[in-house]
Amino acid sequence: MLEGCTPWPEEVARDYLSSGCWQAGSLADMLEAGARQWPERPCLSDNSGTLSYAELNRLTERVAGEFLAAGLQPRDIVLLQLPNIREFVIVFFALHRIGVVPVMCLPAHRHSELAYFAQLTGARAHIFAQGYRGYDFLAMAREVQAGAPALTLLFATGSGTAPDVRYLAPMMEAASAAVDGEKPLADPGDVAFLLLSGGTTGVPKLIPRTHADYLYNARICASVLGWDAGTVFLAALPAAHNFALGAPGIIAALAVGAGVALCASTDAEDVFAAIERHRVTVLPATPALIIALMNSPRREQYDLSSLRQILVGGQRMLPELFDRVRGTFAGAIPLHAFGMAEGLTNLTRPDDTAAVQRETQGRPVSPLDEFRIVDEAGAAVPAGEVGELIVRGPYTIRGYYRAEEHNRNAFTADGYFRTGDLVRLHPTGNLVVDGRMKDMINRGGEKISAEEIENLILSHQAVQMVAVVAMPDPVMGERSCAFVIAKNGATLTLAGLNEFLMTKRIAKFKLPERLELLESFPVTAMGKVSKKALRERIAGKLQSENAA
Numbered sequence: 001m002l003e004g005c006t007p008w009p010e011e012v013a014r015d016y017l018s019s020g021c022w023q024a025g026s027l028a029d030m031l032e033a034g035a036r037q038w039p040e041r042p043c044l045s046d047n048s049g050t051l052s053y054a055e056l057n058r059l060t061e062r063v064a065g066e067f068l069a070a071g072l073q074p075r076d077i078v079l080l081q082l083p084n085i086r087e088f089v090i091v092f093f094a095l096h097r098i099g100v101v102p103v104m105c106l107p108a109h110r111h112s113e114l115a116y117f118a119q120l121t122g123a124r125a126h127i128f129a130q131g132y133r134g135y136d137f138l139a140m141a142r143e144v145q146a147g148a149p150a151l152t153l154l155f156a157t158g159s160g161t162a163p164d165v166r167y168l169a170p171m172m173e174a175a176s177a178a179v180d181g182e183k184p185l186a187d188p189g190d191v192a193f194l195l196l197s198g199g200t201t202g203v204p205k206l207i208p209r210t211h212a213d214y215l216y217n218a219r220i221c222a223s224v225l226g227w228d229a230g231t232v233f234l235a236a237l238p239a240a241h242n243f244a245l246g247a248p249g250i251i252a253a254l255a256v257g258a259g260v261a262l263c264a265s266t267d268a269e270d271v272f273a274a275i276e277r278h279r280v281t282v283l284p285a286t287p288a289l290i291i292a293l294m295n296s297p298r299r300e301q302y303d304l305s306s307l308r309q310i311l312v313g314g315q316r317m318l319p320e321l322f323d324r325v326r327g328t329f330a331g332a333i334p335l336h337a338f339g340m341a342e343g344l345t346n347l348t349r350p351d352d353t354a355a356v357q358r359e360t361q362g363r364p365v366s367p368l369d370e371f372r373i374v375d376e377a378g379a380a381v382p383a384g385e386v387g388e389l390i391v392r393g394p395y396t397i398r399g400y401y402r403a404e405e406h407n408r409n410a411f412t413a414d415g416y417f418r419t420g421d422l423v424r425l426h427p428t429g430n431l432v433v434d435g436r437m438k439d440m441i442n443r444g445g446e447k448i449s450a451e452e453i454e455n456l457i458l459s460h461q462a463v464q465m466v467a468v469v470a471m472p473d474p475v476m477g478e479r480s481c482a483f484v485i486a487k488n489g490a491t492l493t494l495a496g497l498n499e500f501l502m503t504k505r506i507a508k509f510k511l512p513e514r515l516e517l518l519e520s521f522p523v524t525a526m527g528k529v530s531k532k533a534l535r536e537r538i539a540g541k542l543q544s545e546n547a548a
């Protein structure tokens with residue numbers, strides 16, 4: 001396994017292999033098998049047209065050859081930062097063909113996140129989309145490169161003439177297929193890529209997912225959902241995120257010969273147009289996205305009748321929202337996807353009763369997922385009571401990348417991952433998410449680590465103390481609110497604070513959306529800042545403001 005990663009214990013790995021859930025072969029081998037089995041089937045569609053399985057595989061081979069020619073080698077790590085365009089999928093599989101490990105960055109990430117990933121991993125390349133959404137990714141890439149000596153290669157979408165950049169458009173047309181025959185066969189235990197954690201600590205953690213674990217995760221999701229060649233999956237949520245990538249996601253669709261459509265925007269009209277154009281059957285969405293789609297006045301103008309499954313996850317879908325989705329998209333069932341980048345995927349099933357589909361967040365997709373619901377001492381809570389969900393299994397990691405100290409707390413001694421989610425067992429055996437223990441803000445499915453932002457705010461000269469908490473929001477579920485005690489005589493506005501935070505060059509979605517200045521913070525019996533009291537305070541304040 002890649003250095004800095006925690007393998008499954010040997011005997012456990014042997015069981016996963018002998019039971020057949022882990023199989024030989026890499027993600028690239030999966031695509032190649034698809035190209036042999038159903039070469040002409042539509043595979044990948046975006047605004048520029050549709051590629052068949054054979055075409056996608058051929059492009060992947062070419063780009064892999066070009067990556068090798070540029071100097072990338074098996075086990076190198078690269079920063080992959082592409083939006084939902086065909087190059088994302090082509091590059092992703094090309095890297096796997098040659099055993100290169102991408103860090104799955106989001107297009108929203110900026111200098112601060114990328115520089116950190118580059119330094120932590122010793123990444124050798126950065127692959128980005130030129131000018132995507134008007135942002136100068138090249139300038140950012142060069143700056144990141146300046147602080148990361150191993151990062152010698154830049155790859156950009158399209159074509160161009162910058163001497164320090166290699167362009168993907170000509171690479172996709174190159175005649176080379178240099179990888180044929182010399183492709184390293186991935187060991188099932190090899191790390192395929194590093195996903196980003198939702199994050200509860202000062203810096204985001206990287207999650208090593210192996211070829212075998214991810215393929216199993218994806219395949220079992222597809223099977224549970226009954227996907228087949230007639231399925232068309234739409235990725236409008238970021239493809240680099242576990243929900244759209246494989247749990248269930250793009251990989252799950254390609255594993256069963258289904259079609260994948262990509263939409264580079266989550267604007268309601270763009271999503272509707274993609275559904276109509278590609279006759280999409282499965283739409284994964286966050287509650288915030290599904291609310292935006294339902295609230296859009298343009299919905300009636302599109303033919304959305306192909307939709308069969310609407311997977312809602314990233315955040316809890318309340319029963320009332322479930323009812324609204326059902327009433328709005330006739331012919332499609334809303335299903336809960338309660339997953340995490342660390343592994344465990346829970347789904348409600350298409351054949352669950354309506355009550356179970358409405359009221360629970362599903363159950364683990366694999367019979368080999370072992371979960372427990374425990375109290376603070378780690379003892380199982382009585383059935384039906386709320387406790388922390390802990391889990392281990394064939395596709396849940398045993399450790400974050402290069403995070404030994406953090407891992408000691410994040411996992412139990414016997415290898416269970418502490419999810420930080422508070423759940424209870426429904427009488428049917430499904431899980432109901434009741435809350436969470438982890439200190440993060442879940443902004444429409446996008447996770448913000450409170451500690452990460454607090455550390456930045458603390459470096460502002462006017463700030464003496466800070467606590468960032470979630471405040472309720474009807475669309476995003478939560479938004480972040482910064483409570484600040486200013487230094488004597490100093491003052492601060494939200495605009496001023498955010499201007500300061502933008503100089504730290506972080507992803508914009510992490511900016512607080514409200515600032516509350518206090519003289520002192522409420523504390524717990526232990527004398528710690530009570531975030532619970534702060535959350536209640538801002539929730540109460542919002543309520544009275546809305547009533548006024």
Ligand code: OOB
Binds near residue numbers: 197242345
């Ligand atoms: C997904 O993955 P992450 O890694 O961005 O976030 C995981 C966390 C969970 O631990 C939980 O706190 C929350 O997001 N969450 C949900 C949820 N789905 C995720 N909370 C309540 N209800 C749900 N349905 O968010 C993710 C990964 C794969 C599939 C779906 C979501």
